[in-house]
Amino acid sequence: MYPDDLPDIQFTDPDIRFDYHEATSMIERYSAFEDLLNANSAKGLVMPGSRPHNPRNMIPVTAKASASQTASLFHDPEYPKALIAVIPAYNEELTIGTVVLRTRLHVDHVIVVDDGSTDRTASVATLAGAEVLQHPINLGKAQAMFKGFARAREYNPLAVVMLDADGQHNPDEIPELLKPVLAGKADLVVGSRFLNGKNDIPAYRIIGQKTLDLATNAGTGTKSTDTQSGFRVLGRRALLNLDFYSEGYNIESDMLSHFAQRGLTIGEVPIGVSYAVTNGHKKNPISHGLDVLSHIIGLVGYRRPLISFGVPGGVLTVIGVFSTLYSVTELYTTGDFHSIMFIGGITSLVLGLLLVTTSLILNSLVQIVKMDT
Structure with a gap:
């Protein structure tokens, strides 16, 4: 699904989930964002915080791109997208638009994997300018990420950013996570919530996270301060080593374990985090932690x-x-x-x-x- 493939939306449509003023405001902000992109492209400028583009790898941006021109941006190998973001989403229509728009300021392309949502997550993400891949049913975060990574690899990117759709991650921190990968100092960079002393993290989360960190580090031989962080950047070596199996929220631990076993370089940078997300968390933190911990214990038994x-x-x-x-x-x-x-x-x-x-x-x-x- 591409932005130009979105059918005309009638504001009287009974299926619409936001009122006329909200829809108008969203479209106006998106139009302003596109106008800014067009103006900067015409001047040969880049968006703040983004990577300078090689002119040979750019397609001229016209005021009104046709559907065929938009489609070519997603398929033509002559114009690779060097920096790509992959965002798994499940019933995140309230936040996905903002997350996509803010993420587009720092990457060349955004891929949203709609993991069987029953709301308008896919439509809002498309309207915000993301390429949307869809699962007919909810398969879990790991399978959504693998689908997004597979699509991203088709563009032969320099790096792929992974972040959550609920708004707890700050897309403006993407450039800091990209630096070690683009400089060749790391194959995987993990955004650590515990390296930033300013984060207001509930005590029960700290205890749970540190327990999972201890178990994961013992099983993988790594020394990560935030093994469960979903805000990461993968370089090309990491993208070529995604040949492991994982389910649900275990992907963060499984990724660290697999990459450490393959000898990839893993780095960390401090990030902020907000737990006051609009749509709430998809899973109870306690049951989530117990599920991940049981998986890690099995992983430790197998690996060490x-x-x-x-x-x-x-x-x-x-x-x-x-x-x-x-x-x-x-x-x-x-x-x-x-x-x-x-x-x-x-x-x-x-x-x-x-x-x-x-x-x-x-x-x-x-x-x-x-x-x-």
Whole structure:
């Protein structure tokens, strides 16, 4: 769906979700934005905060582009879009227009993946100037992102920005996230909410996020301060290494784990965040955190068995040894036999040795798999 393919909207249409004045205001702002783009293009200027374009890679912008001209912008390989933003959206008609318009100030092209929305998310995003891809049903954030990344790769971009559609991320911070990637210093840049001491983050979120960070870092070997941040920039190497599977909100952790395993360079820059989003959050933070945590634990068990099995096994072994020795020592020195402690110590010792042995075997298998790949 392209901007020029949008059918004429009658303000008396019973399906419209905003009144006449809101619709008129939106269209006027969009028209003003297009006029500014046209004026700057005619002068050879670029929008504030955007990357200077190579004139050979630009299509002249006319006052009124035809449908065929607009379509060619999305398909003609002669005019690559160097900077692309991919935004997954599910029932975000209230915020998607603003997010797209503000994002377009800093990138060459915006792709919105409408993940089975039942409102006018797709129409508003198209009106704001985004290319819209649609899922017939809600498949989750990970699948929406993979669909957007696949489309973005067709343009052979230098970098792809990923951010949320609900307005919690500030598109004006895109240039800062782009800098390390465009300078060749990082393959993936994560916007960290915890590097910026000015963010007002609820205490329960901090506790939950730090727990997920600890688990993710233990499983991936990274040292990220915000493993769950959805505001990121992927360079070309990262775009060529998106051959992993993920579901729902696990994509952030899975991406870090996969890229770290492939030896890609991962960087961080501080970002702001706003939790006072118009449409609310799609999932309860507690259930979201528990889902991600359970996935991370499984990931740690698969990727780093020495941690998931070896560490608990080592602890149980130590407890078993001390409990058994204490019971035997008490028996010989005082004549008292602590049967419960002795049995518990032997049980802990056996279980601990089994876990340690299992971790060593699984770790050997992991190393074999790594060598084969």
